[in-house]
Amino acid sequence: MTAYDPNNIFAKILRGELPAHRVYEDDRALAFLDIMPRAPGHTLVIPKNPARNILDIDADDLGYVATIAQRIARAQMQAFGADGITVQQFNESAGGQVVFHLHVHVIPRHDGVAMKPPASEMAKPEDLAAAAEKIRAALKNL
Structure with a gap:
């Protein structure tokens, strides 16, 4: 297996070298919006410790990321009036992984509404900002 690359895009986000619409952060994990969401509110959760996948x-870090x-997911259900949640996690290229820092996709879903294809459309910054605010507000109520 290839070694962890500290210059991957998510490591750069963690270091503050690239912007992100952050919805949650503590000393062990960061959650931020996917800039090419498959549905409004599509969030990525990553560990702060280096981990390829x-x-x-x-x-312990994996368990914390799941927590x-x-x-x-609970905040998204409230913030978006979601009917369900899709959780995805990919490993290595053959498994569909594109960014090689472990990340979990948490995607709010509505009955009868299909997800967009992966990496199909970049969201407008104002839409991301509004979605991030909704999730942050819902997290305060949990």
């Missing part, structure tokens, strides 16, 4: 992450993903 599920194959090399510390089990934060669950909090984000």
Whole structure:
């Protein structure tokens, strides 16, 4: 397996070198909006410790990322009036992974509404900002 690359896009977001619409952050994890969302509110949850994917992450860090993903999912249900949540996590190129820093996709869903194809359309910054604010507000009510 290839070694973790500290110059991947999510590591740069963690270091503040690239912007992101952050919805949650603590000393162990960061949650931010996907700039090419498959549905409004599509959020990525990542560990702060370097981990390429599920194959090399510390089990405690993986469990913590899952805990934060669950909090984000609960907030999305409230913030978007969602009917359900899709959670996805990909590993290595053959498994569909594109960015090689472990990340969990948490996507609010509505009955009868299909997700957009992956990486199909960049969202408008104002739409991302509004979605991020909705999730942050809902997190305060949990």
